[in-house]
Amino acid sequence: MNLHEYQARDILRKHGIPMPEGAVARTPAEVKAIAQKLGGTVVIKAQVHAGGRGKAGGVKLAKTPAEAELLASKILGMQIKGLTVEKVLVVPAADIASESYVGFIVDRATQRPVLMVSAAGGVDIEEVAAKTPEKIHRLAVDPRYGLLPHQAQGLAFHLYQDVAQVRQAADLMRRLYEVMYAVGASLAEINPLVTTPEGQVQALDAKIVVDDNELDRHPEIAALRDASSEAPSEVQAREAGLTFIKLDGSVGCCVNGAGLAMATMDLVKYYGGEPANFLDIGGSSNPQKVVNALKIITADRSVKAILFNIFGGITRCDDVANGIVQATSAFPLKVPMVIRLTGTNEKEAMEILKKAGYSAGTDMDDAVKAAVAQAKGRAA
């Protein structure tokens, strides 16, 4: 789960990381009031889960409270990469002497949290990593001991020469490490980390991605989820216990298991079609899940054919068949459906479907070919 910048800022400030004051607003009038309180020039930043906010016109500088109000009225409600801006962050415009990067990720290869720092901050760190990897310094932290003071200091010397700044940056890195474990983050980064003309080290922008598996034990973080920044169908799916990702194609896929779901999408493409979604109904045997899945898939108007691909293991084919029958009797389908079922209780499933007037096959390739053809037939 991605946190908004203003949410990440709050967390960092609570952990004692120095950041300029600021506040979040939903209306131009609130923006004006915040700008008045802060005094001087302010920056207004759109709060959406999309990169490239600046380029899209979602970040503006305002010299007076009146100008802040006017600019906020333009940013609030604008669309950035399909997402509507509902909130803006207002912060004082900072004088910046230098910009660097500090971030933690959970690294798959070392199986540890890795601290990355770079004196080339303020820009996309992935670009720095691709073009000038020598400008990034890394350290895999041993989680048994945490980030040790000398390790943080050693990395901070890659950013600053002034020892007072080195000490400030090292302290900040150790606090950022604490933040990671405190909120269950898979990524926590400060970009840019700046120095002010007075020599103070400050975090200007923050990004935190929380591991979805941590949300159960961090209800206060789970409560920060902003459903308005996600596709409504994905919110609906999550609430129904399904994993769903909307794509642009016309073959709606309903599969058990993530790997098989991906392989099914790939096979749709292999036979000349385009998948409309990734959908994993999971390993449980619950007909209601199938009903919910069909509701979500059929709500997408670009779906021209529905493909079921079920390999029964823990998932019982008869449960899936019952779910299909329940769902289609409650909401008659407007598009053709191709069903492939094999494995646990396959025979029972075939009987259930036959009684309801559906036919089903046992071969994955045959089913995908048929679904692709059906989707094209309707599109043509």
Add this chain to the structure above:
Amino acid sequence: MSVFINKDTRLLVQGITGRDGSFHTRQMIAYGTQVVAGVTPGKGGQRFEEKVPVFNTVAEAVLAAKPNVSVIYVPAALAASAVFEAADAGIPLIVCITEGLPVLDMTKVMPYIRERGIRLIGPNCPGLISPGQSKVGIIPGNICTPGKIGVVSRSGTLTYEIIHQLTGNGYGQSSCVGIGGDPIIGTNFIDCLQAFEADPATDAIVMIGEIGGTDEQQAADFVKAKMRKPVVGFIAGQTAPPGRRMGHAGAIISGASGTAADKMKALADAGISVMKRPADVVPLLKERM
């Protein structure tokens, strides 16, 4: 022969009285696995299905029943603790089926098991099976048959699909290992490839990878440098959009890294026969054997 488990495997089930644990324990016993003990705190002294003794702690179970493998079916919030407990009791092979372990928990689990020389398989995996000998986890026994193909995979049902193709075409399996779909896992492709290469009962290996990370690329380097047995590979997620977690916590393309195209190229460059779809597995094995 086989890898990691065989007919002599003595299994402990952590979470034996839970919903998933009890269901799959019955399946494992029915398959012929020697389930020698179970653990559920507070239910020590009971017997599961009037047969398998249940203990309060892994340490007690180890003393009384001498298991050499443990399988974990406890809820995600308790799963890391269950791995620590099994490791502390000195069980040399721990298989964690549980899905949804926080990745930061795994950063603490891994050094703990490494310094004790213990092997962890998973988490978030279907476990493993040596057909005709022993099954630890949730892979349906009826789709497998004894034979000479080793299977290693990051997935669950996709693995069953491919095993089903193998069995249906007369290619039995020596062992099938599901290593799990999380970003940090205890046993990776290389560990399994190495074990299959050394196993006299395995003639060829099928590896099933997916988007996310670079484990498959490293496995490809290993195949090229160290392996003599033929390897056939598949990568799921050719149509996955970047930046989205495709069900498995580890199945995500980050930036330009972890794409299916990269992995398929690495596999092909290492001399691995790359399937375009699951149904290619048998024709490619025929070519290579």
